[in-house]
Amino acid sequence: xxxxxxxxxxxxxxxxxxxxxxxxxxxxxxxxxxxxxxxxxxxxxxxxxxxxxxxxxxxxxxxxxxxxxxxxxxxxxxxxxxxxxxxxxxxxxxxxxxxxxxxxxxxxxxxxxxxxxxxxxxxxxxxxxxxxxxxxxxxxxxxxxxxxxxxxxxxxxxxxxxxxxxxxxxx
Numbered sequence: 001x002x003x004x005x006x007x008x009x010x011x012x013x014x015x016x017x018x019x020x021x022x023x024x025x026x027x028x029x030x031x032x033x034x035x036x037x038x039x040x041x042x043x044x045x046x047x048x049x050x051x052x053x054x055x056x057x058x059x060x061x062x063x064x065x066x067x068x069x070x071x072x073x074x075x076x077x078x079x080x081x082x083x084x085x086x087x088x089x090x091x092x093x094x095x096x097x098x099x100x101x102x103x104x105x106x107x108x109x110x111x112x113x114x115x116x117x118x119x120x121x122x123x124x125x126x127x128x129x130x131x132x133x134x135x136x137x138x139x140x141x142x143x144x145x146x147x148x149x150x151x152x153x154x155x156x157x158x159x160x161x162x163x164x165x166x167x168x169x170x171x
Contacts, residue, residue: 027147033148033155035154035155035158037095037114037151038095040114040115040148040151040154041095041115044113044114044117045113045115045117047113048099048113048115048119051119052101057105058103058104059102059103059104060102060103060122062104062122065102065122066101066102068131069100069102069134069138070100071131072135072138073100073118073138074098074100075135076135076139076142077116077142080093080142081093092146093146095115096115097115097116098116099116099117100118100138101118101119101120102119102120102121102122103120103121103122104122105121105122106121106122106123107121108123108124108126110137110141111141112138112141112144112145113150114145114150115145116142116145118138118141118142120134
């Protein structure tokens with residue numbers, strides 16, 4: 001019986017690797033990802049909306065800085081869409097609904113979620129200094145979303161959890 005469980009476990013692991021091995025668009029890097037885009041985008045949207053509704057996360061009232069974040073983000077989104085279109089990869093970002101928000105905080109940070117939801121904190125604007133510097137930071141964060149790093153991390157976590165459960169049962 002124990003040998004049957006071990007064989008089944010091995011079969012499941014091999015199947016998961018076969019199904020989950022993908023190639024990241026643009027970079028060509030191999031990636032292990034078993035989380036569907038629809039699920040990760042839905043979860044990201046929920047988390048993003050919760051973040052924006054949280055009282056400690058206040059949108060900036062500085063119209064000029066907010067406009068700059070939205071302008072730079074819009075240009076990056078346009079460039080991503082053009083690139084993906086030119087390389088027949090539009091299906092990779094078909095569910096992206098780009099949104100760029102500036103949060104009033106001293107934090108020197110920015111992040112992007114799957115589905116095109118991007119947050120920039122006002123604290124990083126002193127470091128970026130201008131639109132070019134901001135574009136570097138935002139482009140870096142958006143690249144994480146396009147490369148599906150969130151789904152990859154989630155897959156790794158699920159794999160470790162399931163592997164632990166399976167090993168516990170097999171031993």
